[in-house]
Amino acid sequence: MRCLERVVAAAPDGIRVALHACSSDLHAAFEVPVDEVSVPAAGSTGIPLADLAEAPPTADVGVGVVDSSSPAVESVGEIRRRIDRVTDVVDHRRVILTTDCGLGQLSRSVAFEKLDNVTSAARDVRRGLR
Numbered sequence: 790m791r792c793l794e795r796v797v798a799a800a801p802d803g804i805r806v807a808l809h810a811c812s813s814d815l816h817a818a819f820e821v822p823v824d825e826v827s828v829p830a831a832g833s834t835g836i837p838l839a840d841l842a843e844a845p846p847t848a849d850v851g852v853g854v855v856d857s858s859s860p861a862v863e864s865v866g867e868i869r870r871r872i873d874r875v876t877d878v879v880d881h882r883r884v885i886l887t888t889d890c891g892l893g894q895l896s897r898s899v900a901f902e903k904l905d906n907v908t909s910a911a912r913d914v915r916r917g918l919r
Contacts, residue, residue, distance in 0.1 A: 790817065790820065790821065793808070793821045794821065794822065797821060797822055797823055805824040805825065806823045806824050806825075807823060807824060807825035807826070807827055807851065808821055808823045808825070808826050808827065809827040809828075809851075809890070810826055810827065810828050810836075811828075811829055811889075811890050815828065815836050815840050815843075816840075816843065819843055819844055819845055819848075822845075823848060824847075824848060824849060825848055825849040825850070825851055825885065826844060826845075826848050826849075826850055826851065827850075827851030827852075827853075827885070827887055828841070828850070828851065828852060828853065829853040829857075829889035829890055830852045830853050830854065830871065830875065830889070831853045831854055831855050831856040831857075831863070831871060831888075831889050832853070832856035832857065832858050832859065832889045838874055838875060838877075838878050839878060841875065841878045841879050842878050842879070844879060844883075848883075849883045849884070849885055850875075850879050850883055850884055850885065851884075851885040851886075851887045852871075852875045852879075852884060852885070852886065852887060853887050853888050853889035853890065854868050854871045854872060854875070854886050854887070854888075854907060854910070855868065855888050855889065855903045855904075855906070855907055856889055857888045857889040857890045857891055857892050857894065857895065858889065858890075858894070860895055860896070860899050862899060862902045862903055862906065863903065863906060864906065865906050865909045865910045865913065866910075868906055868907055868910035869910045869913055869914060872884075872886065872910060872911070872914050873914070876914075881914075881918060886907055886910075886911055888903065888904075888907075892904075
């Protein structure tokens with residue numbers, strides 16, 4: 790924690806600092822003074838979404854809505870349902886949609902399909918917010 794706090798404190802003004810809390814103690818990650826905490830929520834190692842309610846009110850929350858460990862491409866509807874569950878806990882203005890932990894282990898075509906579906910789901914959700 791002290792190391793992370795030193796890194797954050799050394800960041801130049803105007804630089805957003807994000808922390809990816811993959812397979813870690815989410816509560817400890819929420820104690821680090823960052824602009825964004827990014828967490829996996831789609832795959833088997835995903836965090837319980839109820840825990841997101843404890844995110845610092847000043848931090849945005851990046852939430853993995855597609856599983857980066859599986860080549861199965863989630864449907865737009867499935868991703869929308871995940872987004873809806875997240876926004877039941879965190880204000881939609883603070884949510885940043887991400888993948889669980891990057892897509893580097895998947896084929897390029899699968900990665901693009903997953904990202905296309907995240908984009909479509911985000912557009913659908915955004916239309917519903919107007």
